[in-house]
Amino acid sequence: MPIVFEKTRGLTDKETHYCPGCTHGIIHRLVGEILEEMDLLDNSVGVAPVGCSVLAYEYFNCDMQEAAHGRAPAVATGIKRVLPDRTVFTYQGDGDLASIGMAEIVHAAHRGEKITVIFVNNAIYGMTGGQMAPTTLLGQKTTTSPYGREKSHSGSPIRISEMLATIEGAAFIERVSVHNPQHVRKAKKAIRNAFTTQQKGLGFSLVEVLSTCPTNWGMTPQDSLGWLADNMIPYFPLGNLRNPQEVDNG
Amino acid sequence: MEKVLMKGNEAVGAAAIRGGCRYFFGYPITPQNELPEYMSRELPKAGGVYLQAESEIAAINMVYGAAGCGARVMTSSSSPGIALKQEGISYIAGAELPCVIVDMMRGGPGLGGIQPGQADYYMCTRGGGNGDYRHIVYAPASIQETVDIMMESFEIAEYYRMPVMVLGDGMIGQMMEPVEFRDAPKRDLPPKDWATTGTKGKRGPNIINSLRLDPVELEEHNFHLDAKYKEVEKREVRWESFLTEDAEIVLVSYGTSARISHNAVTILREQGIRAGLIRPITLWPFPFKAFDDLGPTVKVLMSVEMSMGQMVDDIKIASAGRWPVGLHGRAGGMVPSQHDVVRDARAMLEGVA
Numbered sequence: 001m002p003i004v005f006e007k008t009r010g011l012t013d014k015e016t017h018y019c020p021g022c023t024h025g026i027i028h029r030l031v032g033e034i035l036e037e038m039d040l041l042d043n044s045v046g047v048a049p050v051g052c053s054v055l056a057y058e059y060f061n062c063d064m065q066e067a068a069h070g071r072a073p074a075v076a077t078g079i080k081r082v083l084p085d086r087t088v089f090t091y092q093g094d095g096d097l098a099s100i101g102m103a104e105i106v107h108a109a110h111r112g113e114k115i116t117v118i119f120v121n122n123a124i125y126g127m128t129g130g131q132m133a134p135t136t137l138l139g140q141k142t143t144t145s146p147y148g149r150e151k152s153h154s155g156s157p158i159r160i161s162e163m164l165a166t167i168e169g170a171a172f173i174e175r176v177s178v179h180n181p182q183h184v185r186k187a188k189k190a191i192r193n194a195f196t197t198q199q200k201g202l203g204f205s206l207v208e209v210l211s212t213c214p215t216n217w218g219m220t221p222q223d224s225l226g227w228l229a230d231n232m233i234p235y236f237p238l239g240n241l242r243n244p245q246e247v248d249n250g
Numbered sequence: 251m252e253k254v255l256m257k258g259n260e261a262v263g264a265a266a267i268r269g270g271c272r273y274f275f276g277y278p279i280t281p282q283n284e285l286p287e288y289m290s291r292e293l294p295k296a297g298g299v300y301l302q303a304e305s306e307i308a309a310i311n312m313v314y315g316a317a318g319c320g321a322r323v324m325t326s327s328s329s330p331g332i333a334l335k336q337e338g339i340s341y342i343a344g345a346e347l348p349c350v351i352v353d354m355m356r357g358g359p360g361l362g363g364i365q366p367g368q369a370d371y372y373m374c375t376r377g378g379g380n381g382d383y384r385h386i387v388y389a390p391a392s393i394q395e396t397v398d399i400m401m402e403s404f405e406i407a408e409y410y411r412m413p414v415m416v417l418g419d420g421m422i423g424q425m426m427e428p429v430e431f432r433d434a435p436k437r438d439l440p441p442k443d444w445a446t447t448g449t450k451g452k453r454g455p456n457i458i459n460s461l462r463l464d465p466v467e468l469e470e471h472n473f474h475l476d477a478k479y480k481e482v483e484k485r486e487v488r489w490e491s492f493l494t495e496d497a498e499i500v501l502v503s504y505g506t507s508a509r510i511s512h513n514a515v516t517i518l519r520e521q522g523i524r525a526g527l528i529r530p531i532t533l534w535p536f537p538f539k540a541f542d543d544l545g546p547t548v549k550v551l552m553s554v555e556m557s558m559g560q561m562v563d564d565i566k567i568a569s570a571g572r573w574p575v576g577l578h579g580r581a582g583g584m585v586p587s588q589h590d591v592v593r594d595a596r597a598m599l600e601g602v603a
Contacts, residue, residue, distance in 0.1 A: 063446035078315025
């Protein structure tokens with residue numbers, strides 16, 4: 001029988017710890033497939049964050065470093081400066097990147113650090129049990145916003161991609177989603193373009209991936225996908241915000 | 251090789267490059283700015299990279315990333331900045347990465363001041379970060395000694411796969427002295443087969459990490475680190491004893507304070523008082539043996555430090571109740587005067603007579 005689908009060599013055989021219905025698995029697969037398809041795997045060093053994807057270093061089938069909370073872009077900077085011809089990427093959640101690691105991500109972009117950042121935004125702190133994140137939507141209930149996030153108390157959710165897109169050194173910025181197959185395909189294309197940006201030495205690249213957290217949102221996986229489409233996408237519009245001419249977006 | 255007159259901070263940079271350092275990540279803070287400035291000027295010429303980070307926190311995490319790739323890498327700062335690096339130092343120790351950290355201490359606490367201090371002793375010898383970890387702390391007392399230690403520190407860091415700290419103060423950083431650059435002793439270093447440089451398809455992935463969720467595994471890791479630290483305690487402790495053989499009073503002092511204490515001992519001897527000096531060169535591991543070597547003539551010990559008394563705790567541990575332990579402490583950027591040290595030493599000795 002012909003083989004029509006195989007697990008990517010970009011991921012190890014380790015069973016992941018992610019909750020049922022969580023979209024981290026899809027995003028891992030996309031990154032792994034791109035690394036394999038672009039033949040980057042054997043020349044890559046990835047950086048895992050602190051948060052739900054803290055164990056990503058066990059799942060990506062390439063050299064990995066585990067960073068302190070929020071510091072992945074700084075760790076990646078150290079790696080890339082020592083090994084400028086290797087592909088260096090970080091995989092970070094919204095607590096890691098948009099809260100504690102805000103300085104590191106802004107300045108990595110600002111320096112035009114030639115790294116690729118996969119930013120997984122699920123509007124909540126997953127690993128620690130569902131606390132409010134900087135990206136938590138207004139009115140969204142979390143364990144630390146039990147009455148719903150209020151603008152007057154906690155501000156509005158932060159739009160990372162739009163903010164980073166104002167920075168000169170940020171060569172490629174795109175927000176995608178993985179709530180249905182069509183968007184999964186678009187997400188994969190964006191991830192490819194981000195790594196291509198790095199391969200061509202054009203500067204900093206980031207793909208923000210809207211993701212679900214059925215466990216901490218308190219929804220079924222199916223309802224979570226719908227909630228993402230209905231609530232997150234209107235506030236976090238999808239699309240490319242920066243794309244260098246040299247990267248073919250066709 | 252001929253001697254050259256150099257400012258401490260610049261001499262540290264020159265020694266680091268000669269010691270093989272090719273990567274420097276730092277953030278400006280007084281009184282150590284001449285060091286990153288020197289590196290920004292000289293490292294590119296040596297084929298290396300200088301990068302000014304957005305913060306001390308970012309700098310130490312860049313060090314983590316670079317060290318994880320097997321590079322010879324360092325950072326430097328002064329007291330409040332070193333405080334910010336402590337989290338990263340703990341991770342580097344946990345992940346067993348080699349690197350060198352220079353702390354040119356200033357007065358504290360908080361923003362403190364910019365004049366020389368020695369109040370980082372607790373932070374640097376106890377570990378300001380979380381967890382059971384240690385790193386070697388050298389406390390040179392001259393620019394020459396600083397240079398010698400800097401050149402050797404990268405070898406030592408790689409030999410043990412641990413951070414090495416060179417602890418100076420504003421005085422060491424800012425003053426000028428003649429120095430000679432002598433090649434440091436080489437260690438037999440194993441290949442860095444743990445470094446993340448890309449698998450090249452020839453091996454499984456390498457992982458640089460300090461996370462171990464399984465308590466059995468994490469305790470094993472702590473046992474492993476502890477065994478390494480015991481080896482360092484056995485092999486790397488350094489000190490200098492001066493006129494301790496027949497001493498009644500032994501001053502204990504490091505770095506800038508030790509130079510003043512050295513003068514005080516000479517003055518005390520001229521006054522007919524048998525004084526001596528133990529100068530720890532490694533603050534961790536602390537030279538406990540220097541105290542065990544003291545003879546029956548010793549009546550009292552006195553710590554001289556630019557803090558309100560931090561090293562004095564280790565001296566009390568070393569004394570183990572055998573001798574009373576006094577303190578001459580200055581703080582906030584004030585430097586002890588040799589005459590005040592002499593006065594306090596005499597008073598202490600009279601107190602126990």
